[in-house]
Amino acid sequence: MSGDTLSGLTRNQTLVLSALERAGAPLSAYTILDQLREEGFRAPPQVYRALDKLVEMGAVHRLESINAFVACRHPDCEGHETAAFAICETCGQVRELNDAHLAHHLRDLAGKDGFVVRKSTVELRGTCATCQAAA
Amino acid sequence: MSGDTLSGLTRNQTLVLSALERAGAPLSAYTILDQLREEGFRAPPQVYRALDKLVEMGAVHRLESINAFVACRHPDCEGHETAAFAICETCGQVRELNDAHLAHHLRDLAGKDGFVVRKSTVELRGTCATCQAAA
DNA sequence: GCTGACATGTTATAAGATTACATTGTTGCG
DNA sequence: CGCAACAATGTAATCTTATAACATGTCAGC
Known part of the structure; x- marks a missing residue:
């Protein structure tokens, strides 16, 4: 190398x-x-x-x-292909939500139609607790 | 007008x-x-x-x-802000998944941290049933 | 020292999206 | 009618995001 x-x-x-x-x-x-x-x-x-x-x-x-x-932020966690993100539109901070349940749920939901998921994108835009309080 | x-x-x-x-x-x-x-x-x-x-x-x-x-495809459905999509990377077809459960789950998941969701993006990329069968 | 694999540097261009401003069209109203 | 006000449209230029293509450098192992 x-x-x-x-x-x-x-x-x-x-x-x-x-x-x-x-x-x-x-x-x-x-x-x-x-x-x-x-x-x-x-x-x-x-x-x-x-x-x-x-x-x-x-x-x-x-x-x-x-x-x-x-x-x-979780360099050792599993679900890098299935992470979800909460993006604050006010301060720009991002929180990474890791929930195995969610990944499963999505796979099942799509799977009902025979769809096979390779990568899932879940991004929530809104307001974080801090910015909410400051409003 | x-x-x-x-x-x-x-x-x-x-x-x-x-x-x-x-x-x-x-x-x-x-x-x-x-x-x-x-x-x-x-x-x-x-x-x-x-x-x-x-x-x-x-x-x-x-x-x-x-x-x-x-x-x-569902001009009359409710959750336009919370729809999920399954996008086939082979044929380009998109299926719109409407699941109130999912929307709730996401709101709850983010809400634990006090995050308020304005708009959610859920997009699954993978292979649809038809293309899966053709492979 | 040569070679093959990988990282890097550099130029140009493609693809996606917006700003700013000019023009046209409709509508409401004196 | 004539005109003001507003909405939709047209147009040019620019900005942002991303990639293609090709040249150069670096190091390992033979």
Whole structure:
């Protein structure tokens, strides 16, 4: 292997993951790119390639409904293909909801028609407790 | 009112909805645009404006995970904000799953943390029964 | 030192969505 | 009628998100 830094991550992967962990909230690929210009990043593929791998290995989730990426908080949990997310539209914070029940329920629901689920996207947009209280 | 054609839809809204109904499958905004060039469509806003209204009134759903739009098959059902979709990655067909249980479950799950859901996105990608059998 | 595999760098472009502004059309009303 | 007000439409430009294609670098093992 070549540019290892930590537990099998390459330099670019490490940088992208750190940026997401630092943010503690979802970032768009282009925001990450901007934050890593000082580290030498210059073009989108550098970010997207790292993100692809990180998503593949379960360290990062893609939030399809807002075209953004967020570091996974349960690096050791099972259901990376079936996680659900609660996205606060006020503060941008994301909570990862892990519920095996839900995954099962979805599989069953679709399965009634003979549909086989490969990947499920569950994203709830609304207001988190904190922002609710502040309103 | 101005360009009415049917039940309160304007000309452009009618054209866009017809295109989606004709397709019987999800279309991207730009595909719709291309299909409506002969009817005089020339720029994205004409499509997006119509789509916005149609989504708002529940006649069309936006599939966030594939950046596409699909005509709603249950024009009279309740849960337009909580519908779930099974999207076949082989044939492109979409099945709309309506399950009040699921909506409740999601609200409860998020609600444990005090999160209030405004809109939920549930999209399952996989293989439909037909394509499964053909494999 | 060569080679094969993988990571990286770089340019360009595709695809999706919105902003801003000009134009037209309808309606209500003096 | 004439005109103001508003809704829908048309149009150009731009912005954001994502990928394709190709060049370069790096290291392991022979």
